[in-house]
Amino acid sequence: MIKFEEQKQIDNVKGALMLRSQIEKAVDKIQKEGFDGIYFMGIGGTWASGMQVEVYMRGKSAIPVYVENAAEFITTGNKRFTDKSVVIFSSVTGNTVEMIDAVKKAKEIGAKVFGFIDVENSFLAKLCDICISYPMNEQLKFFMVANRLMYHNGEFPEYDEYNLEMEKFLPQALVEVEKEVDQWAADYAKEKYRYCKEHPDMPHYFIGAGNHWGATYSYAMCYWEEQLWIRTKSITSAEFFHGMLEIIEAETPVTLFIGEDEQRPLSERVASFLSKVCKNYTVIDTKDYKLEGIRPEFRSSISHLVMHAVNNRVDAHMEDEFKHPMVIRRYYRQFDY
DSSP states (O other): OTTOOHHHHHHHHHHHHTTHHHHHHHHHHHHHHOOSEEEEEESTHHHHHHHHHHHHHHTTOOSOEEEEEHHHHHHHOOTTOOTTEEEEEEESSSOOHHHHHHHHHHHHHTOEEEEEESSTTSHHHHHOSEEEOOOSOHHHHHHHHHHHHHHHTTOOTTHHHHHHHHHHHHHHHHHHHHHHHHHHHHHHHHHHHHHHHHOTTOOEEEEEOGGGHHHHHHIIIIIIITTTOOOEEEEEHHHHTTTGGGGOOTTOOEEEEEOSSTTHHHHHHHHHHHHHHOSSEEEEEGGGSOOTTOOHHHHTTTHHHHHHHHHHHHHHHHHHHHTOOTTOOSSTTTSOO
8 A cells, every 4th residue: 555554544543542631631621711612713724624523513512612714713803702712723833824813813802722733832832821732633633622522511421431432443443444445545546637637627526514524625625726736626515406516417526525424414415416417426435434343323423534534545546646746835835925
């Protein structure tokens, strides 16, 4: 398998799960001091991760939880945001301009700021009231925060057994997904390369719902557009039937992500429609993967991580097929704009 280090993958997930005591300490402090709202704030991919955790909590918790785009927060603000609010965010570099300005604004209002930042001594880290430094697995860390908040609110009685199960089985389960899907991902990448060469101006459509929508949006924009320079469009399964369906033809390239949360029926409806009118669509359904040791009722909370594991292999093979290193950029962070 190209670009795959099994033990490293396992260790990365284990490392994130081992942050539980630090995350619990941070959330317990936030809970004790009180708050009027939890705001997951981000820009680009980190905003997408905020979307995922917000929808995850929306149907399960009465806690006031919001997701804020940092650039919009700077310009528009939010009248609900007060000195009793809590900002939770993630950053790789700790120096993203929009995040710095948004966190500064939050601090000026008097809100508490809890950040997950890869670079421990970065500027953003110094602005945080609480900071945990550990690379990768942003979505997992956000969901660990959400689960602790819901536990305190009496909405997650299975919290302890859930965490023991994840810590025991999740790292290996995600690696097994990558190994299982590798050949399929290679074939998928070959087909996308062929199609893009024959139809260079045709966008590829991505569709998803629920706690997969943030990942769908992010995957189309941050991976295929930013890193592979392939034209895309993304839309929610709920909105698909209010516009996009009319441009779907037999050869329209579509990838549909189907997860296992409450919004799964919305994506199943899209799949049913696509089967009638399109022959160039792909369905990636997390339900197809075994996840040894993880009980069915817990799968919905991690199905977005399963999709991420699938897309890890797609990324590796897309990079190989297109001979386009995903680290290069035309414009992003290349100059001021």
